[in-house]
Amino acid sequence: MTDVPSPSGPTTGAVDVAPGLQRWRSHPVLLNVLVAAALFGSAILVWVVPRSIIAFMAFQASLLVIYLLPLDVRTKLAWAAVALGVLMPMLGTHNGYYMEVAIQVGIFVALALGLNIVVGLAGLLDLGYVAFYAVGAYLWAIFGSPQAAKFLPIEGVFPLPAPWFFAFLILGLAVGAITGILLGLPVLRLRGDYLAIVTLGFGEVVRVLANNLDKPWNITNGPKGITPISRPPLFFEPALSALGIDAPPSVLYPLLFYFMVLGIAAVVIVINRRLEGSHVGRAWEAIREDEVAAQAMGVPLVRMKLLAFAIGASFAGVMGVIFSAKQLFISPESFTFLESIGVLAMVILGGMGSIPGAIIGASAVTILNLQVLKGLSLWLNELRNSGLTVLGYNLADLPSQFEPAKYERMIFGMILILMMIYRPAGIFPARRRKLETYHRGEEPAA
């Protein structure tokens, strides 16, 4: 669009995410003070009033501030490490619900990034993405619980010992990828709406299988679900005791899951970025733009589409394994069509084909659902129970159909509609890479 060199160069490594803020980049001290104030200020606020949703949202907003301010990449990463590696675990231990929110956000960030590869980059509309998540979850649920003994004639092996969990993370990755290829093979020739319908069917088939594979062999325990599922070992507990820190497992398990999810989400982000900036990512986008032209330019359609399905699905597979261990109980109800749509909504809301978009989309939707809308409906309920009178009408007289809890989905739907009308490209739309960010044989920028 323009020949003007962008203000951010590879030498400084800054990301030009918010062009309006660029003029502040010559004041790094000021910026860092601002970040520190936002981060620690909100963290202290959460610590003092742990039940205030607004305080926790201020903390989340300060993470966004780190991303948006024109700091160089290393400084941003350092601040993010402080916020997510130190402050968040402390706040999460103080109020366990926030830890749960953070873990869920992490899981959905990885899922959204996986789906972003398939839908956003390769342009293959997948409405059954949650199937891969289910496959990962059931994989560990079956073998990490007594369930496997119900159909395998081996005594005393199941549930597998807790350390096996880590092997199953890798296995979940592999099985997810294989399932992705299995879905990919029959739908290679399909495009657009047809592809969407088949993937929708695939998602339902996996859920229905999970629902019905309790006979003739009891593999999934049907609609009753599987429980108890083993959790990974608290391998760091002895080290903590040696340091004189004794914490109950109820504190340590969320911490373990939090750091696992954080680590995997970070790895997923790095993999995504690297794929996007390579011939693989360009081939996916070329397929999205024009399949015929892409193939005529030497892009092997079959291989690249299967690769997109496999990589996208593998992320979901890994997160499924973690999900089942975290929940201790899973049933087919956790993997409905609505879940697939939810992840898709995150990708679209954030910005199709955009990595920051998928991250912010997953965070925003999860926080909205778990925190904001819940908080809102609780607040409305309180108003109602207090018998407040508005315009001469006593809220306590509202019929039960108007119960605030029922507004949650409606408000969520309205937000989606408004977003699509006023910002159809998403919160952080995909940006094209500038030439200078490409490697030209020199040392690449960060």
Added chain:
Amino acid sequence: MTLLEARGVVKRFGGLTAVNGVDFSLDEGRIASVIGPNGAGKTTLFNTFTGIYAPDAGDVRVGGRSIVGLTPDRITTLGVARTFQNIRLFKNMTVVENVLVGMHARVALRLWDVVGHTPAFRREEGRSVRQALDLIGLVGLSGKEDALARNLPYGDQRRLEIARALAVGPKLLLLDEPTAGMTQGEARELMAFLRRLISEFGLTILLIEHNMRVVMEISDRVTVLDHGEKIAEGPPAQVQRDARVIEAYLGRGRAGAAAP
């Protein structure tokens, strides 16, 4: 040496025979044109040469090797590149990215190289980008590397399509109406550029063209299709005088009166 050879190529769409038993051959380093009225089967013939359609009968050989049944991307790796009649760029990608996609098959990297950012990745990526910039300079689009393809003016889009096709590293370049929508001056410029490709890069070029001045000026040989059949072939001057060609373009009865 014969680079492209087609024998008895037939392509049917339901009851319509779009290409009917066409023989064609093109020697290395030459430039040939396929002409004919609308609906004569020119683009369909092109599509059988590039694997977008598999011929219902007959054989197509590139460098002596049959390409029937190969997917378009495999045929591309054998050294056949093309442009499209209705420009088919990757509209939401930048100029340099469009050209880089053309190099896809030539990138020898494994997934691990990409995810691990190995030295091999940096080397290959650096090489690709430098080559892409060279090609962009060659077609005269320097300075527009970061522009989105869809924001380019029409003539630049045609140039970019050629740059993208050249990125494939072709021996044979198929251009489907490259001068469509160009002024006579721009068309002339493009012809000079195509001649340069042949002399400097040893390319072989096959054109579909409606601009007769261009066709007659540049082609070594002209093939005329009508209703899916080859009705004439030979040097431009000879084809120009062919009674059947004149008839195909102008209709029976006026053929004698209106030789161009």
